[in-house]
Amino acid sequence: MGKNVFIIFFLFSFIGLVPGQSATVCAEENALQGGPDTCLGCHGDRGIVKKFQNNETVAAYVNPERFKASVHSHLACIACHADFSGDAHPDRTFRSKQQYRIRASVVCRRCHGAEQLRKKPVHEAVLEEYKEGISPVCTDCHEAHAIFPAKGGKVLGSEREFCLNCHAGRPKMVFRDGESLAAMVDTSSLQASVHRELSCSDCHFGFSSKGHPKRNFRTRRDFAIASSEGCRRCHFDKYTKTLESIHFTLLSQGNLSAPVCTDCHGSHSIREGRVEKILSGKRCKQCHKDIYDIYAQSVHGKALLDEHNQDVPICVDCHRAHDIRDPRTNEYHERIPEMCGDCHAKREIVGKYGLSTEVVKSYLSDFHGVTLGFYKMQRGEHYMPGKPIAVCTDCHGTHNISRTVGADARIMKANLVKRCQKCHRDANENFPSAWLSHYEPGMNKASLVCVVNEIYEIFMPVMIIGLLLQILLHIWRYAINR
Secondary structure, eight states, X not given: XXXXXXXXXXXXXXXXXXXXXXXXHHHHHIIIIIOHXXXXXXXXXXXOEEEOXXXXXXXXXXXXXXXXXXXXXXXXXXXXXXXXXXXXXXOOOOSOHHHHHHHHHHHHTTTSOHHHHTTSGGGHHHHHHHHTTOOOOGGGTSOSSOOOOSSSSOOOSOHHHHHHHHHTSOOEEEOTTSOEEEOOOOHHHHHHSTTTTXXXXXXXTTOBXXXXXXXXXXXXXHHHHHHHGGGGGTOHHHHHHHTTXXXXXXXXXXXXXXXXXXXXXXXXXXXXXXXXXXXXXXXXXXXXXXXXXXXXXXXXHHHHHHHOOTTSOOHHHHHOSSSOOOTTSHHHHHTHHHHHHHHHTOHHHHGGGTOOTHHHHHHHHXXXXXXXXXXXXHGGGTOOOSSOOOOHHHHHOSSOOOOSSTTHHHHHHHHHHHHHHHHOXXXXXXXXXXXXTTOOOOSSSSHHHHXXXXXXXXXXXHHHHHHHHHHHHHHHHHHHHO
């Protein structure tokens, strides 16, 4: 009777009608061939190392807990390591660690064929590499003995660990125009990012351990623009400012080359915008290379690049970071004295370098500064000047600001003559010398003007006092005579 029951059980197991068929087979294999419990007797202890001909090594340690929680926990070790058993443990020789890993990955294809791999879009790149004769290594994304399901299974560790199982390897996105983009994430850059405390799904919403939707973009640039829209979920204040910028205006007009968030800040290696001024300037260089090269030769650029001076202005100090305005407008032109004054009117900044804060005051008190002030007051009455008033950049330059002393002074004077001639057509090369510039008149500089000022400082109070005295005497006489 017992023998008949055993035969019936065997037949039903063979045709797949008895539940737990694979578990029964695995249990027999474990006992007869050396299953996980047998193998982990050695490989569950740290210290076993496999050495290759090029002296590379690989640890042969298997974490028992992670293996038992993996999707392969029901398999016997010989299901993948077919040459090994409890009685046989062959010593195989490999040239390198990479050769060994490629050889081991061939085993994976015995169960996971091309049709199964195609069910997950992330594997498309793997199949393409196979067509090109490249042998991808499965363990670049999946751990060897702790493989977890991408859908519906238990995921150990954080969400980031799960995503990096694939994205720490060599996945890539392929767009309809044939261009591709590496989807690899550098873990060290991610850890140094300001977003290091965020989970992947905080930015990549729609993606999770249970879903990895395949999105279809025409070009790599379309993907970058679409991805940047996710930034506004947290940075809505910055996003609304970008709507007023010249960059957004160009983008809305169809210029897809206009920068978006990720072009300036990056994607996974996002740093604080003002921590390192050199890096901030180099972001602008990506599009404005010619202007950056000019800036690098200016008095500000040399101080930043050669001396790492963090006091000098960079692009965003004048043009601002998110609400970048068109610098060709008259409104922007009239704001330039305020921009320069942000540094040159602060003694704690310019005082370190022997510069005076009077330069801004002297401009605002001379003809150009006073006139500019009147124009701004009249702007409320929709009055627009016919000609722009000279401001700081008209004399000193914009990105090519040079020193006002030494060899550069002659070049600056020549440029100044050309600027003066735009409004003063008869101006010659001596015309700028008639202007006091930002110097306070003294006995060593513009002595005649200094003497006249001194006379006026004495004469004007005397004249005012005499006028008031005359008025008082006139009132007194009128009262007496009445």
